[in-house]
Amino acid sequence: MSPHSATHPRAPLKRWLPLLVCAYPVLAMAGALTHRQGFSLAACGLLLTVLMAPALVTRRPLAWVVWSLTLAGMGWLWVHGMVGLLLECVPIAINVLLATLFGRSLVSGSTPLIARFIEAVEGPERLQMPGLAPYARRLTWFWTLLMATQALVLAVLLLCAEPGGLLGSLGLASPWPVPAGLAQAYVHVGGYVLITAAFVLENLFRRWHLRHLSHPRVHELALGIAARWPQLVRGEDPASP
Template sequence: MISPSPENASRHGVLLLLAAYPLLAMAGAITHRQVFALLALAVLLTVLMLPRLRTRRAMPWFAWLATLAALLGAGQCGFATLLLEAVPLLINAALAFAFGHTLVAGEPLVARFIIAIEGTARLQQPGVARYARQVTGFWTVLLGAQAAVLAVLLLCADRTGLLNRFGMASPLPVPENWAAAWLHLGCYAVLGAAFLLEYGYRRWRLRHLSHPGLRDMLKQLALHWPQLRRGKGVAMP
């Protein structure tokens, strides 16, 4: 029997953690038990820090343990659930800024995707650079709009909303269960559906070009993510 490589084992571990996160988050939202919220936050923190933890250097492990201790302290004070509810808002807002910032800087993030996956020459082909700008703008608007919706839910949810917690009447009461479902599942489902729809539309819009398969594209995005974050001086035609 062939044992899995360390790289494959690590990838499978990340996938298991990512699958556990929404289950723990929903369990925390439904039961209002701090332990589930703490576990969900710990899983998310581990996924985010795993590349640095794998270097086996002392500082990343110290930062990971210190953050876990801070989360435990937040749980003891009853704030773990609130932190967990803020995660989707922070993710969407950060991604909206990332897409929008590169668009303003003249180096659209989607152009970086194209270069990382298919090379610089691909960006010079007819219609590709313009489409990269348009899709970067689309994701900026979608993520920004969803961040605004999540902010409303975080403020206005019945019982668990920030306004209710501070004794203020909500101008737009949202059922608690609906707010929790959208915060921890619905918002991610929208992003996944938008990604798949954009992929299909791109293949139709740029049908005069060949395209990598969805699986290959996702693999290349994961492999080149450091390059995508830093940018490589993309020159837009």
């Protein structure tokens, strides 16, 4: 089998993955604004598909079984009116996963995830420019800590919201009572605003701090990362097909 034919199944993934990634927050926001669990459940299913896409496109039987059973389980929870807790836990799981991905790339001998992003969009020679490699490591630390903190905040809100928090539903007193409206606003809107603001402010700071370098446009950076996300997460060569 030729190298081209061996990697051919990944071609559709590169084409559709950016659209799927962009569709997730749209569905999540639609569910939050309309209070229809169907939108939120669709967002969960889409997120599961994005995360498992690299294994699904290679037609691994176990991946397809796990994907199918998980979707079936989501459908069962929806039919029986038990999907609320699942939806509340999704933002926490996303932030834990992202913090793990960023943090795991900081272990000795690994390339920081931000450095992989730079290689994917601008080429490996870009990291040789003065100040960029150390900045990429520090920025990877920043996103690791931000995502971990966000996961902790969301977990506290899920537990301590009043009324409707998990502790209250179990008959336990909340150590830090949080109004349910405020908790829901942060979970469904504030968390996304925080991440977006952090991304924009970091982009502005980087352009000032590394003003001796040219920088890609934001949409070029986002599309380049989304198109190569599976390889980047696995630590593969971003230039590989």
